Amino acid sequence: MANPPASVVAKELVDEADVLMAIDQFDELTRGPFLQKYGFGEATDYFLIHKGEYYDSKAIFAAAHGFHEGLEPLNVKQLSGGKADAAKWLKKLGFAVPTTEPNWTRDELILACDALRLNSWKILGTNEQQTLELSALLQRLPIHALNIRGPRFRNPDGVSMKTTNIAAHLPGRGNKLDHGNRLDGVVLQDFLDNEPAMIQTAQLIRDGVASGVLTADYVELIDIDEMDGEATEGRLLERRHIVRERSRSLRKKKIAKHLAQHGNLACETCGFNFRATYGEKGDGIIECHHVVPLHETGPKSTRLKDLILICANCHRMIHHAQPWLNPDQLRDLIAKAKASG
Ligand SMILES: [Zn+2]
Ligand SMILES: [Zn+2]
CATH class of the missing domain: 1.10.30 (DNA Binding (I), subunit A)
Incomplete structure (x- = not known):
């Protein structure tokens, strides 16, 4: 029996409408059956984010290829051009496929410093209650837009890792500011120099999130670019301050x-x-x-x-x-x- 003709691979022809059809089908079938239909495993690194939902980027692109007129869905082999092959094509079409997590901002680092302080400056383990709480809090902060957050955004592993990085800058640990992310050390130093104010800042952010004051649309009113620098206490309180004014x-x-x-x-x-x-x-x-x-x-x-x-x-x-x-x-x-x- 003759082999069926090798299907044409034309990734550059896939357009936005094809991807949207693949997304619709994913929603309709749900994840498991969709992945099975196209022969893909669950993604761990690259997800397409659409309307706040995560989609396995490779399987979506493979399916989208099949939705383009005259083309067939791609198989795993045809999408083997590197880990980020599908992500690259999807990004070109304007879809959000975050491949790294956004950097920690000053507000987030202040909260992490305060969690460390509450833990007697000992690193927070992945499964500790404080780590889980900080992770949940960071995920609720309106600092990073949803479409730039990867699937591991501020998860307990990442939070635990960050407290390790920050603690490396503690006095007497022998680390200079060029170790890791420089901002970690800068914010830790500010925290230690102005501890009462920073503790209050962290508390205000936690209260503001709990009460909804810092998470409501309200904080969207101010464009970050309108502000010259960043307040010592971080952007969240600064934005609230300006809204009040x-x-x-x-x-x-x-x-x-x-x-x-x-x-x-x-x-x-x-x-x-x-x-x-x-x-x-x-x-x-x-x-x-x-x-x-x-x-x-x-x-x-x-x-x-x-x-x-x-x-x-x-x-x-x-x-x-x-x-x-x-x-x-x-x-x-x-x-x-x-x-x-
Ligand atoms: Zn003012
Ligand atoms: Zn004046």
Whole structure:
């Protein structure tokens, strides 16, 4: 009996619609039967993420190839161009196939440092309760978009490993900052230098996640790129801080109170007055700045006396460098700059 004709392999012809059909079929059949149908095993490294669901990337691509007119599904051998072959083609089509986990951010490292502290600075094992809790917490944080998280995103193994890396930077362990990820050592040092504030920060993040304040859509309101640097206490509290400063009702109350007391809206740090400079069109233009440090603001609502009214330039200056300047420091800067000419 003659062999059937070898099917054509034309990976470059597979398009987005073919992949979407394969995804639909995967959903319809469910994972096990889908993998069996195409003769693939379960993926361990490369998953396609679509609408928050994970799909075995190779099997999906193999199936998609068969959905393209005139082509057959690929078999395992035909997809043997390296571990990431299917991932590469799927990415080209614009699908999310994360091949590495996103780097740990400052917020996440602060939480890991605090977990280490609570464990007397001993490394957290994979199966310890604290590790499981930290892993679950990190997975809930709205820092990394779902479509860039791989299947092992902040799992207990990874969390345990990270505490090992951080602990390697503890004083007396002989590791310099160039060991592993530099940020691990930087954040650990900040943590040790400002322990009370960092403990409060970690607690506020945990509370914010538990209450939903830090995980609601609310935190999406601020584009990270809008911010110059990263606050010592991390992005989550910083974003919450800026959202609070922009609260319309607070702003309205603050302005009304200020006008009643001072009769104008001059910047409280430099004296700039939009109305005086720009005339009528400048009327009412001023920004609110919340003067209490991030780690002290807590879940309680903002008080009017914690807000000052400042011009956009001064506000920019305050948030530009870390740690944020307080209003007195900014007034000093302005006075010094004036004096020097
Ligand atoms: Zn000003
Ligand atoms: Zn501000």
